[in-house]
Amino acid sequence: MKSPKMTTTMMLALLSGCLFMGCQDVVDSQTGAAPVPTIPSVPGPQKPADKVVVDGNAGPPVASEVGPWPQAVADETEFNFGRMSVGNELEHNFVIRNEGEADLILQAGEPTCKCTAFELSSTSVKPGESAELLVRWKGKFKDNSFQHGGPVYTNDPERSEVRFSVMGIVDADIDVLPNELWSVGTVTDTSPGTMQAVVLSRVHEKISITDIKSDSKYVTAEAVVVPPEKMGEYDALTAWYINVTVSPEMPPGVLEEELHITADCEDHPVTVKVTAQKSGPIRVLPTPGVVWVDSANGLKMEQFPAKEGREVHLNLLVEEAEDAESLQFTSVKSIPAFIEVGLEKIGRVGKDKARYRLSVRIPPGIPRSSRESADPGKIEIQTNHPSGQTLLIKVTYKAF
Numbered sequence: 001m002k003s004p005k006m007t008t009t010m011m012l013a014l015l016s017g018c019l020f021m022g023c024q025d026v027v028d029s030q031t032g033a034a035p036v037p038t039i040p041s042v043p044g045p046q047k048p049a050d051k052v053v054v055d056g057n058a059g060p061p062v063a064s065e066v067g068p069w070p071q072a073v074a075d076e077t078e079f080n081f082g083r084m085s086v087g088n089e090l091e092h093n094f095v096i097r098n099e100g101e102a103d104l105i106l107q108a109g110e111p112t113c114k115c116t117a118f119e120l121s122s123t124s125v126k127p128g129e130s131a132e133l134l135v136r137w138k139g140k141f142k143d144n145s146f147q148h149g150g151p152v153y154t155n156d157p158e159r160s161e162v163r164f165s166v167m168g169i170v171d172a173d174i175d176v177l178p179n180e181l182w183s184v185g186t187v188t189d190t191s192p193g194t195m196q197a198v199v200l201s202r203v204h205e206k207i208s209i210t211d212i213k214s215d216s217k218y219v220t221a222e223a224v225v226v227p228p229e230k231m232g233e234y235d236a237l238t239a240w241y242i243n244v245t246v247s248p249e250m251p252p253g254v255l256e257e258e259l260h261i262t263a264d265c266e267d268h269p270v271t272v273k274v275t276a277q278k279s280g281p282i283r284v285l286p287t288p289g290v291v292w293v294d295s296a297n298g299l300k301m302e303q304f305p306a307k308e309g310r311e312v313h314l315n316l317l318v319e320e321a322e323d324a325e326s327l328q329f330t331s332v333k334s335i336p337a338f339i340e341v342g343l344e345k346i347g348r349v350g351k352d353k354a355r356y357r358l359s360v361r362i363p364p365g366i367p368r369s370s371r372e373s374a375d376p377g378k379i380e381i382q383t384n385h386p387s388g389q390t391l392l393i394k395v396t397y398k399a400f
Contacts, residue, residue, distance in 0.1 A: 060107055060109075060153035060160070060161075061105040061106070061107055061153055061154055061155035061160075062155060063155045063156060063157035063160065064102070064155070064157075067101070067102075068100070068101035068102045069100050069101065069102055069155075069156065069157055069158075070098050070100035070101070070102045070103060070104035070105075070125075070127070070154070070155060070156050071098065071099045071100030071104075071156055071158070071159075072096060072097075072098065072100075072104055072106075072154045072156040072159045072162060073096070073097045073098075073099050074094060074095065074096050074097070074162055074164075075095070076094055076095070077094065077162065077163060077164050077165070078149075078164070078165050078166075078167065079092045079094070079135070079165075079166050079167075080166075080167050080168055081137065081166060081167070081168035082168050082169070083168065083169045083170075083171055083202055083203050084139050084168055084169070084170055084171075084203065085139070085170075085171065085172070085173050085203050086139055086140070086141065086142055086170055086171065086172050086173075087138075087139065087140070088138070088139055089136060089137070089138040089139075090136075090137055090139075090166075091134060091135065091136040091137070092134075092135050092166060093132045093133065093134050093135075094132065094133040094135065094164050095130050095131075095132055095133075096125070096130060096131050096132070096133060096152065096162070097125075097129075097130040098125040098126065098127050098128065098129055098130065099127075099128075100127055100156065101127055102127065103124055103125065103126055103127070104124070104125040104126075104127075104131075104154060104155065104156065105123065105124055105154065105155040106120055106122070106123050106124070106125065106131060106152055106153070106154055107120075107123060107152070107153045107154075108120050108133070108150070108152055109150050109151035109152060109153060109161075110150055110151075111148065111149065111150035112148045112149060112150055113148040116135060116136070116137050116148045116149065116150065116166070117134070117135070117136040117137075118133060118134075118135060118150055118152075118164075119133070119134040119136070120132070120133055120134075120152070121133075121134070133152060133164060135149065135164060135166050137166050137168075139168075139170030140170075141170065142170055142171055142172060143169065143170040144169055144171075145167070145169060146167060146168060146169070146170060147165055147166070147167040148165060148166060148167075149163060149164045149165025149166060150163070150164065150165075151163050151164075152164065169202070171202045171203050172203075173201060173203055173204065173207075173263070173265045173266050174199055174200065174201050174207060174263050174265060174266055174270060175199075175200055175201070175202065176197060176198065176199050176200075176261075176270055176272055177197060177198040177200070177234065178197060180273075181272075181273050181274075181275050182195060182197050182244055182259070182272050182273065182274045182275070183195065183274075183275045183276070184244060184245070184246045184274065184275070184276045185276065185277070186276075186277050186278070186279070187246050187247075187248055187250055187255075187276050187277065187278040188248060188278065188279070189248055190248060191248060192245050192246055192247055192248050193245070193246040193276045194243070194244065194245050194246075195243075195244050196241055196242070196243055196244070197241070197242040197244060197272070198226065198234060198239055198240070198241060198242065199223070199239065199240045199242055199261060199263065199270070200226075200234050200236035200238065200239035200240070201236060201237055201238050201239070201263075201265065202235060202236050202237060203237070203265075204237060204238060204265050205237045205238060206237075206238050207238050207240075207263045207264060207265050208263065208264045209223040209240050209242075209261060209262070209263055210262050210263065210264050211260075211261075211262040211269070212242070212259065212260070212261050212262070213259070213260045213269070214257065214258075214259050214260075214274075215257045215258045215259075215260075216250075216255065216257035216274075217247075218246055218247040218249060218250040218255060218257070218276075219244065219245070219246055219247075219255075219257050219259060219274050220244070220245050220247075221242050221243060221244045221245070221259055221261075222242070222243050223240045223241070223242055223243075223261075224240065224241045224243065225239075225240055225241075226238075226239040226240060226241055242261065244259070244274060246274070246276040248278075250276065250278055251278070251280075251387070251388045251389060251390065252278045252279060252280020252281065252282070252387050252388075252389040253277075253278065253280055253282075253389045253390045253391060253392065254275065254276075254277055254297050254390075254391075254392040255274075255275060255276040255277070255278070256273060256274070256275050256392065257273070257274050258271050258272070258273055258274070259271070259272050259273075259274050277295075277297075280387055280389040281318060281319035281320075281385060281387050281389060282316055282317075282318050282319075282327075282383065282385060282387075282389050282391065283316070283317045283318075284297070284314055284315075284316060284358070284391070284393070285314065285315040285316070285317055286314060286315070287312075287313050287314060287315055290312045290313065290314065292314060296394060297392055297393055297394055298373070298376065298393075298394045298395075298396065299312070299314070299360060299393050299394065299395050299396070300396050300397075301360070301362065301395060301396065301397035302397065302398070303397070303398045303399075303400060304362075304397070304398075304399060304400075305399070305400060306364075306365070306366050306367065306368045306369070306399035306400060307364055307365060308364050309361070309362050309363045309364035309365070309366065309399075310361070310362050310397070310399075311359060311360070311361040311362070312359070312360055313357050313358065313359050313360075314357075314358045314360070315355060315356070315357060315358070316343075316355070316356040316357075316358050317349065317353060317354075317355060318353065318354050318355075318356060318385070319352060319353055320352070320353060320354040320385075321351070321352060322348070322351055325384065326345055326354070327343070327345070327354070327356055327383055327384065327385060328343070328383065328384045329341070329343055329381050329382070329383055330382045330383060330384050331380075331381070331382035332379065332380070332381050332382075333378075333379070333380045334377070334378070334379050334380075335377055335378045335379075336369075336371075336377055338362065338363060338366055339360065339361070339362060339377055339379060339395060340359075340360075340361040340362075340363065341358070341359065341360060341361075341379055341381065342358070342359040342361070343356055343357070343358055343359075344356065344357045344359070360379070360393070360395065362397065362399065366399055367399075368399055368400055369399055370397065370398040370399065371395060371396050371397055371398075372396060373396055376394040376395055376396050377394070377395035377396070377397070378392065378393070378394055378395070379391075379392070379393040379395065380392050381393070
């Protein structure tokens with residue numbers, strides 16, 4: 001005898017009982033087996049990863065969406081090294097504390113300069129503990145005001161990035177003023193040429209000049225301490241005057257000699273060039289269209305095509321008796337070597353003077369090049385004149 005089919009009323013009654021009793025005694029109408037109860041899942045707090053990984057690389061730390069959280073505290077984020085010598089390396093430790101309730105994750109970012117190194121002592125800091133950020137800076141070049149640093153990233157939701165920086169001044173152990181040429185001006189047969197220069201330090205509080213050597217017997221120098229009340233004129237910690245003298249016994253013409261100054265804070269001497277002029281029996285005079293700067297013995301040959309070259313002329317007015325041997329060049333040294341020089345006698349001026357034409361030629365076909373006032377070409381000429389006068393001509397040009 002078949003079991004009667006379950007009516008709709010019966011099914012509703014069973015479901016009501018299930019809801020009321022918890023379904024413990026409800027069985028499947030076909031198999032008679034008790035069903036497995038389903039317990040719904042309840043969402044709970046989820047903490048994301050401390051780092052986000054993109055293409056295999058860990059990115060900056062990410063703060064949790066829910067607490068507890070860390071708290072990054074740095075009382076000092078800038079440090080001034082003050083003055084430092086070129087080539088010196090200094091370092092400073094910044095402290096990062098965790099005053100929060102969860103682990104503080106740190107990651108050093110990219111510094112603003114390759115000369116600056118960031119090194120964290122720890123990348124995970126527990127509550128109540130701290131980590132150090134070592135910033136190391138090497139001053140490779142002179143810099144009147146450097147400031148470099150970079151960020152440190154954190155998982156602190158209130159301070160995801162903390163920027164640290166170091167600053168200061170990089171200077172040479174010693175400096176000289178003037179810093180190019182030391183010119184004593186004009187020397188005569190009866191009076192020397194003199195000038196005063198300064199050797200100073202903006203890094204060391206005290207230096208001593210231990211030696212001064214000259215390449216010329218006509219150039220001498222002595223060092224004298226700059227008084228404290230004068231130090232502010234040079235923005236220096238310590239300084240010395242260098243009093244330079246060029247003797248009247250120097251031969252006529254232009255003198256260019258080197259002076260070597262040694263201080264106790266330097267391993268090698270500082271070298272400067274001393275220049276002086278003394279009028280002699282050979283005078284250089286310009287010709288129309290040619291630019292000659294007498295005070296610097298400078299000849300400006302201007303611009304010209306390299307494939308065409310250029311030639312200019314200067315006049316020489318020479319003290320020369322009628323029966324004397326004509327002026328001749330006994331030695332010519334040119335830099336660059338392709339600069340050519342010629343000499344031609346063109347007449348006399350009275351009984352005691354003669355005129356000559358000096359030609360300076362840059363031949364066609366040289367490479368494109370230029371010589372500026374900071375690095376001019378040079379022509380050094382020795383003559384047979386009884387005075388022993390030499391001629392030094394500085395040449396500037398641009399061959400395009």
